[in-house]
Amino acid sequence: MSRTRSASECATCKQTPREDESGRFTCACGTPWVRRWGIRGTPEEEALLKLSGFIFTLDIQGDTYYVGPLGHIVYLYSGGDWDSDKAPREQSLEEYLTWIKEKLAALSQPY
Ligand SMILES: [Zn+2]
Known part of the structure; x- marks a missing residue:
């Protein structure tokens, strides 16, 4: 997996x-922009997304993306790139998903 x-x-x-x-x-x-539509990831990408709690979503407009446990959204695009509304700019998709997993683990720590 090497999305930009x-x-x-x-x-x-x-x-x-x-x-x-x-x-x-x-x-x-x-400036007017053309909406980019998300695509479904490869089985490997889906497995990684699932491990971090992201769920594949098809919305009523026909757009596809992954919704994460913290309300973050990950878009995968056919051009081999990806985007997320909340991911820090410098993180790769792998780094971002690891970061989410660590965040979730920290949240579920007992007091
Ligand atoms: Zn502008």
């Missing part, structure tokens, strides 16, 4: 495009 982090950032305003009230993707400077 998606560079979903506007070159002008450095913001990540977000869906507005009318369902269009746009950023702070108003």
Whole structure:
């Protein structure tokens, strides 16, 4: 597994495009973006995602992504890249999933 982090950032305003009230993707400077659709990962990727508590989701619009135990979302794209709304920029997908697993383990420690 060697996905690169998606560079979903506007070159002008450095913001990540977000869906507005009318369902269009746009950023702070108003550039229109085409929505990217997620894909299902390989069996190896799915196994790793599952170990960190991520569940495959198909939403009503037909988009696919993985929802994690802390409410994080992981997108896998057909271009061999990935993205997450909450993952630190410098982490690889493997590092991010390990980080989540450690976070969960820490949360479940008894007092
Ligand atoms: Zn912009």
